[in-house]
Amino acid sequence: MTKPLDFQSVIMSLQKFWADQGCLIWQPYYSQIGAGTMNPGTFLRVLGPEPWNVAYVEPSIRPDDGRYGENPNRFQQHYQFQVILKPDPGNPQEIYLKSLEAIGIDPREHDIRFVEDNWQQPALGAWGLGWEVWLDGQEITQFTYFQQAGGLVIDPVAVEITYGLERITMPLQRVNHFREMRWNDSFTDGDINYQGEVEHSKYYFEVADVDRMRQLYALYEKEAEEALKNGLVLPAYDYILKCSHTFNILDTRGAVGVTERQALFGRMREMANRVSVAYVAQRQALEFPFLREEVAVPVTRKIEQTSVHYPSTPADFLLEIGTEELPAADLQSALEQITARVPALLDELRLPHGEVSVLGTPRRLVVIVEKLAASQEEKETVVKGPPASRAYDAAGQPTRAAEGFAQGKGLSVSNLQSREIDGGVYLVAVVKETCRPAHEVLREALPGLVEGIRFDKSMRWNHTNVPFSRPVRWLLALHDGGEITFEFAGLTAGRITQGLRFHEPSSQVVNSLAEYRAYLAGQGILLDPHERKDAIREQVSRLSTEVGGKADIDEGLLDEVNQLVEAPTALRGKFDPSHLELPADVLISVMKKHQRYFPVIDAQSNLLPYFIAVRNGDSQGLDVVTDGNEQVIRARFSDAQFFIKEDLKHKLEDLLGRLGTLTFQYKLGSMLDKSRRVTALVEPLADELGLTADEKSTTLRAAVLSKADLVSHMVVEMTSLQGVMGRYYALHSGETQAVADAIREHYLPRFTGDSLPASKPGLVVGIADRPDSLVGLFAAGLAPTGTKDPFAQRRAAIGLIQLLSDFNIDFDLGRWMTVAAANLPLEASEQNLKACAEFITGRQRNNLIEQGYRYDVVDAVLAEQQNNPAGALNAVKELSDWVAREDWNTILPAYGRCVRITRDQKETCTVDPQLFENPSEKALYEDLLRVEDSQRKDGSIAAVLEAFLPMIPAVNAFFDSVLVMAEDVSVRNNRLGLLQRIAALTAGAADLSRLEGF
């Protein structure tokens, strides 16, 4: 075994490798930037139509990744190696993998994976699709097809490869901590960079002056503006980068709230966009000079010629769409779409067939059709013409009508036939569609099949600009032994498939389905997702049992893992049991979310110090892979431990001071201001909701502390742990269990289907929190627009509705919003309040309709109960039942008669029994009084209808007996008054006039 490369040799080797690939070797940027992407050598050069191939080191600065030098592989400065290939050379993954070999990584000894990662940099209006490349569970490279930068579409697409140099070199050198990584013969990384990590971490987390940083930000922004005004693209861009770094410092100091973040991102994005537009204009004015450069010729796969053999009888059909690694969800979705589409397509093509199987792995979507016909089924189309009786004249000659019809079909009259249709006899044209060979029609149809697959996010990669989830790199289509040479995305389908990465032979010519299956099986690829999933489940369980535990198999995670591998091999890693002292939520979160590991638990559901990972490939080098994964999880846990240790240095309450520096929204003050408003709102709410004195004091305390964890290091790092950490820190700060729980619970529910608060204090704080946000943001002019909802107001509204509904709390939203508004530091106008109420109602309406309730039922109820979500939900349920009744078509008309005639009446008329002229009036009136006197639940439409039901005969009798609109005004008004009171019975419950059929 040769000595592994030292760090500087890794860099020099990569420079050499990529220079040999034709890349320009560029230099790190002279500004503190978070990633090589922000170097103008990437950010600007990828814009416009010009080709650009470049590679360079970028020491990247990310203040909030500072760990005081303690974390093995996370630092405020890490070294990236950045490569841009534009346009796509056709095989960038393969070139990249060769580069790993160039620095001494034998891929067969490791688990190298392309794990979905959709990169975006909102501050710069940039995004792309691609992967994190994992080496034994460690993210070593970001591989992205760059789709947009500075808000502009990138065309041609640029391939961006960003190596994390330490994370590659450390496993190469088999060291566990950056401090031990050899930089050259004399020095380790620790020798050179440890002190910097300690100092810069301290600076970014503790020392940087927030006020001065804000001043710097403002000055940079103005200077960028000035440069842009003068048409200076690069100087302006430099200042945007400085804004970005300064923002990062502010963020690390915990001084940026969600809403301020949005605002600052928006401003940076806007500037980045202006810079980008100006850059492209500049290049255009120069006539895109790099276009003179020869564009790298896309790699074309040489297809070996074989004798083409199409079947003459039904035979197996095989289609394989070979891709770069598809994201799990996209793979799932594609398989479903193909499953739905293929049979229909074959029918449309008139190709009879046997069983259709749709299978797939991250790198291939496969359709197998058994016994597919060799050619199309015959099909006649019969077109009806004139009646036979009028087709021939007396002389037996075709009439003008017959000739015209035949001519229209391109036939002569002699080709027409007579058929009996619907009891008459007509001339008909029988058109026989041709029966073409299957391979011909498939060649035409298959592009549409592939193109028709839709993804949530799709990308472009080459000159064809066709969209797909990830690049399609090969196509295989065989009918029996014959190739179906259809074309898609610049490729022509053939008979060559690709194997499991790093396994030999890496590609194979296959002449039949059997050969195909044999080749894949030989490489351990499990094509059938169900089979693969079973295999994983079995392996995971077995490995858990071996250590006396059981795997905590989350089905969603299992599905995801299943879609990430072609040839699964599970492995068990362990971690230091001391990490178990961390909150289980944190450990699980890290294992599942970050690493896609299955946690292992004991019989009491306590975590054991193991994890199960699933590697793509066989067991070669499994010890190395396991070791690598263990290193990763150690670093991840150290990270969390670091945060929590830091956080536990203070009581939760002590964080309130810092909370004052975390802006909620600049017009609405800090998060501290917000939590004070929530506390103020909680007080009367607790009374209204009938909390005990104990509960009330718990509620108040929880409200005070509810947001404190937002400035804790752990939550700054993993926002999803908000509340979880608040609860944990509360307990460690001597708060009561009830207060701690309420802090956690006030965030619930976080999504549809999430659990709900278990305690009243949690519920009440949660109810108070949301109107404050909603009304406040509306008052600040930040209502969501279109699809934009940066402050997650939809989620707040839905959460509020769900809480009130699920706990069945009668609640006057309008009143509480007014109370909330009174606490705000700015005035909320009537219009703001109205708009906000309508927004919330709109969410409930959508929600109810999505749940399957009839829109008219929903609208009927919300017309009367928009301020009371719980009441509304109940009423919708009740009314849904009522409108489903068989007798509904007698009930609604009866009630409707009362309403319709009074609807346009402006005055309210009083009823005077003395003026009754007809017994039916009196009978109806008596029924009415009974109903009015009955005890009904407020807002219950069922109660109203239940009470109304017995009145129906009286109603009908009334209308049969009297003319409401009597000549005598007093009689008329008396009758109208009676009906008005009937119509008013549904007030506050539902407006039945909105129902269909009313």
Next chain:
Amino acid sequence: MTKPLDFQSVIMSLQKFWADQGCLIWQPYYSQIGAGTMNPGTFLRVLGPEPWNVAYVEPSIRPDDGRYGENPNRFQQHYQFQVILKPDPGNPQEIYLKSLEAIGIDPREHDIRFVEDNWQQPALGAWGLGWEVWLDGQEITQFTYFQQAGGLVIDPVAVEITYGLERITMPLQRVNHFREMRWNDSFTDGDINYQGEVEHSKYYFEVADVDRMRQLYALYEKEAEEALKNGLVLPAYDYILKCSHTFNILDTRGAVGVTERQALFGRMREMANRVSVAYVAQRQALEFPFLREEVAVPVTRKIEQTSVHYPSTPADFLLEIGTEELPAADLQSALEQITARVPALLDELRLPHGEVSVLGTPRRLVVIVEKLAASQEEKETVVKGPPASRAYDAAGQPTRAAEGFAQGKGLSVSNLQSREIDGGVYLVAVVKETCRPAHEVLREALPGLVEGIRFDKSMRWNHTNVPFSRPVRWLLALHDGGEITFEFAGLTAGRITQGLRFHEPSSQVVNSLAEYRAYLAGQGILLDPHERKDAIREQVSRLSTEVGGKADIDEGLLDEVNQLVEAPTALRGKFDPSHLELPADVLISVMKKHQRYFPVIDAQSNLLPYFIAVRNGDSQGLDVVTDGNEQVIRARFSDAQFFIKEDLKHKLEDLLGRLGTLTFQYKLGSMLDKSRRVTALVEPLADELGLTADEKSTTLRAAVLSKADLVSHMVVEMTSLQGVMGRYYALHSGETQAVADAIREHYLPRFTGDSLPASKPGLVVGIADRPDSLVGLFAAGLAPTGTKDPFAQRRAAIGLIQLLSDFNIDFDLGRWMTVAAANLPLEASEQNLKACAEFITGRQRNNLIEQGYRYDVVDAVLAEQQNNPAGALNAVKELSDWVAREDWNTILPAYGRCVRITRDQKETCTVDPQLFENPSEKALYEDLLRVEDSQRKDGSIAAVLEAFLPMIPAVNAFFDSVLVMAEDVSVRNNRLGLLQRIAALTAGAADLSRLEGF
């Protein structure tokens, strides 16, 4: 011929080369820094005792080098390759030259020179001695022995090698402009960097907002302070770097005056010092961990053993001190010191010798002594003892005295001799000193000879820490054929010499002076400076004549050039005649100062488009060398042309606006404020000095415009052209010739021996300018202290004195300083004015004493005439003549008698002739009245003395005849009054009591 390397390959080759030399390969810094030195990988790592070898690229940002992409090789961003070797490996120049070969430079085909350059970075308290390395006249590398950084001594010394990568690569690729330099196969430097040059230049020169830059500077400074307070070395250093870049932008915008510059530098230096101290303390606390590293073993030269052959009869002696390239002035000075010292040394050593020749080139100091004795001359020392008469007793036995004396000399009495001394006979001891061989005494003495050479600036380079002008790398000392193996600076002298760089054989064992001479001659080295100088003069003249011109041979330049080469070969280059449109002063300045070229002029002294350069070496590759030099001068002239073109876009007057942004000193306002004050002062001065109306209006206009050129690009670039450019721009702006000349002249004299204003307006503006500066700076609390005179107030004072003296202008300095003070924006106290006046007087005193006047004469005059430099000078001259007179010892005593007796008299007594008692009183009184009535030039001491001379007999008679201190008070006072009036004759001319002998 192989294809020359592209730019990125040059970089990668250098990385590889230096990695192979054991250097750590580091990365560019993430901040805009002006040089790789400022990267903490150099600036901090060179501190303390730890070894450190590192190499990296540094894209260096220097705003004021921006040329909008027009200049061939000057840019706001240039690429440096930085190398640090600490400690000195012993042969860093040789390693460096190998690195040039590694990137394809054949040194035999080029002129590679080490040209003195004493690098300093005052803002960071850093300096070092070394060279610019020139490749065919182009500076390609800065090579420095780093002596200090952050105000701390660097020990061990670090060798710093900074390559200018473009300037190396361009000649390699034989391209003339950076835009054509190939970066890789596909792109040129212009493709990638041209647009950036255009934009950043525009940004730095035109767009950057001065006010915002000042705010940024202040914020950075505070943040650095905060970081330092928290012990954070690296973050603090980052902010110092940001201060530095921001300062550079301010400077480029022309917003920093001389005095503000000093203040800002001072603050940055102070911060840099604190950072450095903190860094070293930090390393010390870690126990200097890199000391564990093996220190590179210094290269030891293997000395071939030869049989040692010392002479037995007088023989030639040869000493060669081999050095790295000595600066011209140091070489000159060393030769002079050795010339003075060697004969004395040989005498001290009692080594008789023939002719001593002291010769040398930049790389060797050589002493040749003909017929040097093989061993010391005998020497007797005779020590006088007791008189012979008391040496032996009556019995002829030695007395105790004799024995004691003999014992004291370590002799027996029998060894004593009798000698007649001064007429008596004494016992004496004759001590014979031993006659040791020459090689022995020389081995002991030669270290002292070398060590005794003193330089203005000397440096350390290795562990011995001995100081020398530049490192001594070999020593050769032969007496006849025998080595004198003395030791110095870690070297042992031997018989090996080094040849001309790049010539074979590169070193040689020599066994005699003849072999030595033959070897050097074989390489073309002219050891004798006179011979070399003649050769250069002849070559330069011949090349000039060939093109019909003659060389403008400045003797100072010739001397300098002579000291820069070992084997001179002159070459003639040409430049585009269009450059001749530039002011000749500018062209000459560039040729002489920057390039050490001899300009060529025609018969009318007009410049011709040629230059003569002198290359070190023979004529191999002379065309390449010429071509390279032509490229350099083209770039230099383009640079000047660029500036002047920019400047000529506006009238000189238009620059006044910008002048308002150029701070003179923050308490004293801008340079515009200053020029307004000068204008205000000029008005009454012109009247006082009797200018005509015409002259006066010229003066006023010149005063208004006097400082405008300070914000012109050309002067910002080459401060020495201030006034020169002002004159030029004035003429191009339609000002009169007289105004233009006065602008130029007001700066004169700039140094001792400089020319003086030719016109009265120039004179008057010059006189007005200086008191404003002097009084203003004193009032601002910025009087020069010790050796510190950052604002050149000494020069201002001396200039003022010279102007007033040379033009013989009677001038009341005190009054005019008060007038100047009245214009200031701050109050000048009496104390300030007094201190300022004393400062000016002090300068004149020094000046006069340096000119050879007796200090007592000077003091006598200045005591009475400190406010009038011209008068003082005249009086000093006169008094000097008088004190030199033979009769002076009668004149001074006579006058002195009158003064001394009245000196302590507090009251002034009146003279009443009625009270005279003795004729001598009356006679004296009459003489006095005659003298008092005589017309004498104010301040002329000669006139006073001339008048006093005839009084002397009367004075003497008076004192002989009367007792001044008579009993009668009225008589006494009358006599004292008479003497007081005599004493008062010299008032306003000189205080003769200060003379020696008074």
